[in-house]
Amino acid sequence: MSLITGILEQLINGLRTGSIYALIAIGYTMVYGIAKMINFAHGDIIMVGAYSLYVFTAILELPAAAAVILTVAVCAALGIVVERIAYKPLRNAPSLAVLITAIGVSYFLQNTALLIFKATPIPFGSIINISGIRLGNINISGVTLVTFVATAVMMVGLTLFVNKTRAGSAMRAVSEDRGAASLMGINVNKTISMTFAIGSALAAVAGILYICQYQSLQPTLGALPGIKAFVAAVLGGIGNIPGAMLGGLLLGIIESLSRAYISTQLADAIVYGVLVIVLLVRPSGLLGKQKTEKV
Amino acid sequence: MNKTSAGKTPAKYGKIVLNILITLAVYAVMMVVIQGGMLSRQMTSIIIPCCINVMLAVSLCLLVGYLGELTLGHAGFMSIGAYAGALLTNYLDMPPVAELLIGMLAGGIIASVFAVVIGLPVLRLKGDYLAIVTLGFGEIIRSVINSLEFTGGAKGLSGIGTYATYKNFTFVYIFVILTILLIANLVHSRHGRAITAVRDNYIAAEAIGIHVGRFKTMAFVISAFFAGLAGVIYAHNVGILKPANFDYNKSIEILVMVVLGGMGNIKGSIIAAIILTLLPEVLRSAADYRMLLYSIVLIAMMLFNNSRFKLAIVEKRNLKKAAEIQKEGE
Known part of the structure; x- marks a missing residue:
């Protein structure tokens, strides 16, 4: 019985980190799909999100809800600015230059x-003050619950946005064929900016959830979840949004289970x-489309 | 030697003589500066890292510049070489130079064995997928070293003889020159042309009978061999190895050198490696701002390299060259 409880607890832990990875991975995958570039700075948007939350709640003492909204806005704006200044002039440059x-x-x-x-790391109290619940023998903390709910809402919202709205289909069109999309009257620049804004906003949410979990701020805090999320995006098939979600959740679960049952030090190697x-086995990821090359 | 090099023009000989002169001049200047004690401690401590980075950059240049495959796991091969060489020299009891030579040979060979094992399956992947898998392998190597007993784990492997300091500059310099020579000659040989053909269009290359997989693996293995050599020198320069020093940031650092040097340009890689190793030291007076400045320089250079201004210069130069060739033909 205790073994099953242990495994279930690890699964929930894994789903929690996996949800955060998935949120970040979606940003990677969307930007890759539309701009065909690996946005290595994406992980650092998480860090910016965490620090802005700290500034808004601990220094400016705003209420939690306002702080969260402002944090998301700051990151979305940062995403757009970074794209305009650093990536836009390189749109026709070789991909390594952009990298x-x-x-x-x-x-x-x-x-x-x-x-x-x-x-020096700054300690940070969580802004989520919801008490956890108990299911049988398993405790689920408040942060975990909020993470699950927030991730589910984001994923459903994003899927609806991409598939049902005009802006969403513009995004899909640009990622499929930029030239043809612009001939159809789609404003490519605006669509790319929007993609960066959405990706960065998701990273901000991930940053908030991450910092509520780990409660310590450091300038390099975004690097590790960033690279893991990148791996998750590739695992699911980069450029594919459901793939990023699946990859993120899988990665979180694998990491948590191997950390608990195999070896803490080897967990990264296993991932x-x-x-x-x-x-x-599948050279373009779990859900990625295979492309045959022609001469 | 291949057939085309038989008919060398005087201009080509001039270039070779010039390169030899530059090599000797650099050596002479460095020896005078080192022996004369003209450098501060900071500067002497950076001489060998410069050499190591040149070796790493030139070896990665073969992969990224000439084979055209982006790999982010170069630090992994460097760490394999470093650990293999250091473990061996710790075990041996011989004169330093002999130990170092044996260690380097072993480090290079073990790194290339790993490259064969990793490269055979992995090189089927292309582009960004290859980049992420090599990054993954680099991280796997690091965490395995981190968890093993005999490598010292996270505490690191210490007690390595510091044979490769600036006092042994001559020894290291010879290996730097050998690395450059071998890679430059490889690139200009028949095999090198096959490698660049794979980069330019692998389908066409395959169609004219170039064994794409074999040449990819070959470039991968040679590159890993020199990364291993550089790793052994690194180990005997710092005296202590920690797995954390070989994470993907190190691989990216080397990649930045290659890209800034202009891909597929060995000279550029060498210059970029030297500048990028010196830059943090030179900016030391700016203390807190140096990494910030470094990042701004990096972004600005990439933007400049792809700006309309730069493209116009390149086009002008190409037109001039074309005109010269036309004149020669007449």
Whole structure:
């Protein structure tokens, strides 16, 4: 009985981290789908989100709801600004040039945070004050509940947005064929900006949930979830939104189970190992479409 | 030697003589500066890291620049070489130079064995997928080293003889030159042309009978060999190895050197590697702002490299070259 409870608890832990990974991975995947670039600075948007939440609640003492909305707005705006300044001039450049620029942006955000907030970790109390619930023998904390609900709402909302609205179909059209989309009268620049804004807003939500869980702020806090989420996006098939969700959740569960039952130190190796195996069997991820190349 | 190099023009010989002169001049200047004690401690401590980064950048240049495959796991091969070499020299009891030579050979070979094992399955992937899988392998190598007993785990492997300091500059310099020479010659050989053909259009390359998989693996293995060599020098320069020093940030650091140097340009990689290693030291007076400045320089250079201004310069140069070729033909 206790073994099953243990496994269930680990599954819930895994789903919690997995939800955060999924939220970040969606941002990676959307940006990749539309701009064909790996946005290495995406992880640092999480960090910016966490720090802005800290500034709004602990320093400016705003109510939690207002702080959350402002944080999301700050990150969405940052996403648009970064795209305009650093990525837009490189739209026709080789993809490696864009990749390096994204790495530069990532360093820039990290070091700006380092200058403003210094390297010492800042303790941060969670803004989520909901008591947990008990299901049989399993405790589910308030943060976990909020994470599940927030992620589910975001995913459903995003799926509806992408599939049902005009803006959403514009996004899909641009990611399929940018040139043809612009001939159909779609404003490509606006659509790309919107994608970056949505991706960054999701990263902000992920940052808020992450910081409520780990309760300590550091300029490099976005790097690790960022890279894990990137792996999740590739695992699910990069460019594919349901794939990113699936990849994120799977990655969280695998990580949590191997940390608990195999080895804490080898958990990362196992996560990457799964990625390698999946890619060797399905070279474009779990839900990615196979493309045949023509001469 | 291939057939085309038989008919070398005087201009080509001039270039070779010039390269030899530059190599000797750099060596002479460095020896004078080191022996004369003209450098501060900070500067002497950065000489060997410069050499290591040049080796890493040139070896990665073969993969990213000439084979055209983006890999983010170079630090993994460097760490394999470093650990293999250091464990061996810790075990051996011989004169330092002999130990170092054996360690380097072992480090390079073990790194290339790993490259074969990893490369055979992985090189079927392309583009961003290959990048993420090599990143994954780099991280797997790091966490396995982290969890093993005999590598010292997270505490690190210490007690490595510091044989490769600036006092042994000559030794390291020889290996840097050997690395550059071998890779440059490979690139300009028949095999090198096959590698660039794979980069430019692998379907066409396959159609004219180039074994794409074999050349990809070959480039991968050679690149890993030199990364392993650089790793062994690194181990004997710092004296202590920690898995945390070989994470994907290190791989990205090397990649940045290659890209800033202009992909597929060995000279550029060398210069970029030296500048990017010196830059943080030079900016040390700016203390807190140096990494910020570094990131701004990085973004600005990438934007400039792809700006209309730069493209216009390149076009002008190409037109001039075309005109010259036309004149020669007449």
